[in-house]
Amino acid sequence: xxxxxxxxxxxxxxxxxxxxxxxxxxxxxxxxxxxxxxxxxxxxxxxxxxxxxxxxxxxxxxxxxxxxxxxxxxxxxxxxxxxxxxxxxxxxxxxxxxxxxxxxxxxxxxxxxxxxxxxxxxxxxxxxxxxxxxxxxxxxxxxxxxxxxxxxxxxxxxxxxxxxxxxxxxxxxxxxxxxxxxxxxxxxxxxxxxxxxxxxxxxxxxxxxxxxxxxxxxxxxxxxxxxxxxxxxxxxxxxxxxxxxxxxxxxxxxxxxxxxxxxxxxxxxxxxxxxxxxxxxxxxxxxxxxxxxxxxxxxxxxxxxxxxxxxxxxxxxxxxxxxxxxxxxxxxxxxxxxxxxxxxxxxxxxxxxxxxxxxxxxxxxxxxxxxxxxxxxxxxxxxxxxxxxxxxxxxxxxxxxxxxxxxxxxxxxxxxxxxxxxxxxxxxxxxxxxxxxx
Numbered sequence: 001x002x003x004x005x006x007x008x009x010x011x012x013x014x015x016x017x018x019x020x021x022x023x024x025x026x027x028x029x030x031x032x033x034x035x036x037x038x039x040x041x042x043x044x045x046x047x048x049x050x051x052x053x054x055x056x057x058x059x060x061x062x063x064x065x066x067x068x069x070x071x072x073x074x075x076x077x078x079x080x081x082x083x084x085x086x087x088x089x090x091x092x093x094x095x096x097x098x099x100x101x102x103x104x105x106x107x108x109x110x111x112x113x114x115x116x117x118x119x120x121x122x123x124x125x126x127x128x129x130x131x132x133x134x135x136x137x138x139x140x141x142x143x144x145x146x147x148x149x150x151x152x153x154x155x156x157x158x159x160x161x162x163x164x165x166x167x168x169x170x171x172x173x174x175x176x177x178x179x180x181x182x183x184x185x186x187x188x189x190x191x192x193x194x195x196x197x198x199x200x201x202x203x204x205x206x207x208x209x210x211x212x213x214x215x216x217x218x219x220x221x222x223x224x225x226x227x228x229x230x231x232x233x234x235x236x237x238x239x240x241x242x243x244x245x246x247x248x249x250x251x252x253x254x255x256x257x258x259x260x261x262x263x264x265x266x267x268x269x270x271x272x273x274x275x276x277x278x279x280x281x282x283x284x285x286x287x288x289x290x291x292x293x294x295x296x297x298x299x300x301x302x303x304x305x306x307x308x309x310x311x312x313x314x315x316x317x318x319x320x321x322x323x324x325x326x327x328x329x330x331x332x333x334x335x336x337x338x339x340x341x342x343x344x345x346x347x348x349x350x351x352x353x354x355x356x357x358x359x360x361x362x363x364x365x366x367x368x369x370x371x372x373x374x375x376x377x378x379x380x381x382x383x384x385x386x387x388x389x390x391x392x393x394x395x396x397x398x399x400x401x402x403x404x405x406x407x408x409x410x411x412x413x414x415x416x417x418x419x420x421x422x423x424x425x426x427x428x429x430x431x432x433x434x435x436x437x438x
Contacts, residue, residue, distance in 0.1 A: 042071030042374030071376035
C-alpha cells in the first residue's frame, strides 16, 4: 500500500535535476565549450509576457508577475484568498485557477444552512491522516483520501461491497449504525473521487487547501446522503485535448479505489518484466500520487515491443519528491506520444543516468520535460554530452531531443549545430495524456 505523502512540495527544481530528463535525478556534470558563450539568461521572466491576459487576473486569483525559471521549467505563483499556489507552466496555471474556483464553490456550499445542518448530524471521521499513514482518531473531524483501508470484495465502480447502490447519494451510510473501518474508508474514498469529478479537479491534487475542502465535503456527503455539489463547468483538463487513451486513464482513476489502482499497476509492471522487489519499491514510493503512478505505468504499458522497460522503472523509483515523480510521469508520456505517432522505440536505456531510448533505425531519443528551453550553460553541457554519447555508440549515429514545451531560437540553433535533431512541443495533439504539473 502506498504510504501517504504530502505531494505538494512545490519547490522549484534545479536545472540539473530537471535536465536529468526530469527523470534521472542525477546531476549532469558536463559544461559547454567556451565557443558556445554567451548564454541566455533563463533565470526569471515576467508572467505578463508568458501568459494570455485572461489568465493573469480573475475574480478569484492574480498571477504574480515574477516567474522563476531554471532554463527549462517555469514556476508561476497564483495568488488567492485561500493561499498562494505554485504552478508549473501555463497548463499548471490553468489547473490552479480552476482549483481556486472550485474552492470558492465549496466555500459557498459550506455556508449554506443545509450543509451546516448535515455536518452537525454526522459523526467525526474515524481516521485522520498522520505523516505517512492512517491512524484511528475518533476526534478527527475530517479524513483524507483512503490509501489502503480497502478490503477484498469491494466493487469500486459501484461503491458498494455487494455491487448495489452507488457510493454518493443513495449509497450514503446510516450515521447511527457502526460500520467496519474498511467500509467507511472505502465509501468515503468513492465519494471523494465522485466529488472531484463533479468539480472537474484531480482527487490527488497537490493543492493542500483543495484537499482539505474535498475531504470535508466528501465526508459530509458520504455520511449524510447530501448531494454532491456540481460545478457549472468542469473543465480542469481544458489545457490539453484528451485522446482515447487518456480518457481510459481518467475513467480508471474515477472508478477504482487506490488499492485497486495499485493492484492493476502491479499486474502491468509484472507483464513488463519488472522484478517483484523493484515494482514493490516503485508502488510504495510516497513521491508518486496514484494518478501519476497510473499515468506512468499506462504509458510504459502502451510501448508494446519496446525492450528493457524495466530500465525506466529503475530510474523512476529514485524519485524523492512529487516534482521528480511528476516529471518521470511526463517522460513516460513523451515516449508513449512519440511511439503512438509512428516512432517505434526499440529499447529503453539510461545514458549517463538519464532515461533515453533507441528507435528501430538506431536514433537515440532523449525526452526532456520543459516549458521553455533556453540556451543556458548547463543545457549546453547536457546537449554536448548527448551528442558525444550518440557519436560514440555503436547503435546510434544521431540523437533527437523531444521537448515537452517550446525551445528558444538560440537553443534550437545551438542544439542542431551539435548534430542533434529537435522536436519542440512533442505533446502537441496528445497533451491530455500528460500528468498535471501545477
